[in-house]
Amino acid sequence: MSGKTLYDKLWQSHLVEQREDGSALIYIDRQLIHEVTSPQAFDGLRLAGRQPWRLDANLAVPDHNVPTEARERSGGVAGIVDPVSRLQVQTLDDNCRDFDIVEIDINDVRQGIVHVVGPEQGATLPGMTVVCGDSHTSTHGALGALAHGIGTSEVEHALATQCLVQSKMKNLLVRVDGQLGPGVSAKDVALAVIGEIGTAGGTGYAIEFGGEVVRAMSMEGRMTMCNMSIEAGARMGMVAVDDITLEYVNGRPYAPTGDLWEQAVDAWKDLHSDADAVFDRVVELRGEDIKPQVTWGTSPEMVLPVDGILPDPAAMDNDTRRTATERALEYMGLSAGMAITDIKPDRVFIGSCTNSRIEDLRAAAAVVKGKTIASSIKQALVVPGSGEVKKQAEAEGLDKVFLDAGMEWREPGCSMCLAMNADKLGAGEHCASTSNRNFEGRQGFGGRTHLVSPAMAAAAAVAGHFIDVRDL
């Protein structure tokens, strides 16, 4: 019999009941909760007269609707200007109080984007099953956890039963061997993978990222990659536990200490795919071949290396692809044959659960240090992923670097990643964004998003157009 994959092991250790029809009851160790996808779940519990199964499995934090301007933020929930946003954040507070769920509230220094906060606080750990009503829950797989997004009905289901009804996914290994060149980051790897397999390439699979490049990558880089698994169609992405994982987890507020730590490390050492494990599919990339990436269209798979030329739909023989390309070019206001480096962003957004951690901010700051952003840039927002990230960045003087360059330094939250708060693009505006989705209207009605790494976003801010960060 062949060995097990990391996913197989995590699945098996959480299997409560295997049913004859192929479905299974899977135990959930941690549920993260935010204000957008939880109100209807709490209402459901109330209506049915149910209580959460296990209180200490849950942690809540508001992130999507919180304002990022210091002045508005200082007023707490009551200070949120948009009444609809305020009600949603208030509803989370109320629900957490009513059901006795621990919440990190809006002005707690630990507050931030749920997928930044989880690992940072040690609230998500190796070997766990982690769910959240948010598709980027895949981020937590970087710790060697089985983590995926769920809908609101499942939020309610997990609250009420500590389980979910699941069917097992197939195994997909994405192996990146070799070495990344200078100026090339985890974000570029993620985008290159999506460019390779497409936005539906991972549908039905659990992805494991492996290979020399991944082994050498920091935890934050691994989180960036796992975060984008969903953009490749996979609900979950994961990375095997190694010393880099353990070093990251050690000392986090909710991580075990002393004897328990030793015991946990012992268990976590097995969290890797066996040498003889068989994957249903393997995708291989070479690190050396990956250049800084920029998306040009309205789906993350519409991506090119920075020296690329926009595709010509007329030259495509597949109907679906041709229409999609035509529509994307039209929406983006771009034309076939244009160079990526000719695209001029109006705004720059550095933030989101993909790229708002301290290493991301350091990478961006290194590029803009001592420079100023181009006069054609209307706004360059830097939004740290959490209060802790913000504090650390300020201790390192990164806020000064950004402010001196003419960028804005904000309070933590999702911000312009999906524009549920006041931070958004105007119609027709192009944005160099470190977030994860370039869908139509994602960052504001009629907005045009180009996904890039933090260093590439910073480079575009300085140059006024996309440019290979290695040429700056």
Add this chain to the structure above:
Amino acid sequence: MKSFTVLQGVAAPMDRANVDTDLIIPKQFLKSVKRSGFGPNLFDELRYTDEGQPGQDCSTRTLKADFPLNQARYQGASILLARENFGCGSSREHAPWALEDYGFRCIIAPSYADIFYNNCFKNGVLPVVLEASVVEGLFAEMYATPGYQLSVDLDSQLVTTPAGAQHAFDVDAFRKHCLLNGLDDIGLTLESSAAIRDYESKWRQQSPWLFDVIK
């Protein structure tokens, strides 16, 4: 949850691949703390000329005349014909809520994104998968026939066209059972409470660091 047995209804097109849930229901509507009332904002950016706001009266907004759902021939549609990878992107359950609230009880497409597919079943919406070539054929017939209706039978797992052609589809047994009977799956899972407690106490012994930490 509403049960789903047999549906006979007008089919309407969403003729593009990779329709994401941001497109199905834009984020400003996610600020609602309710689970109903999203229908008027389904495909908001494609349907109206202006940017929709939560709580707005949609009956006074200007419609985009070329958008199929705004055309007389597709009024009252309950079946949505779609393309590859329908429902990709955000996990928002507001997407099936909006489809259901609008009146769609069934989607037919060659493939779906995983989370969306799963969310449909929780809301009485049946996502049917048919071969791309079959879906292509249905699109062609629908475009050629105003008032085109399909019949979808979950029990026998068949889609029937007006001409009588039948297309079989797969659906997982557990989901089929829940949907046919309109079952609340939380109630079903709680029937396994003893097994969950059993598992939990063993798991707690094995991994004590996962318990009693957040409080």
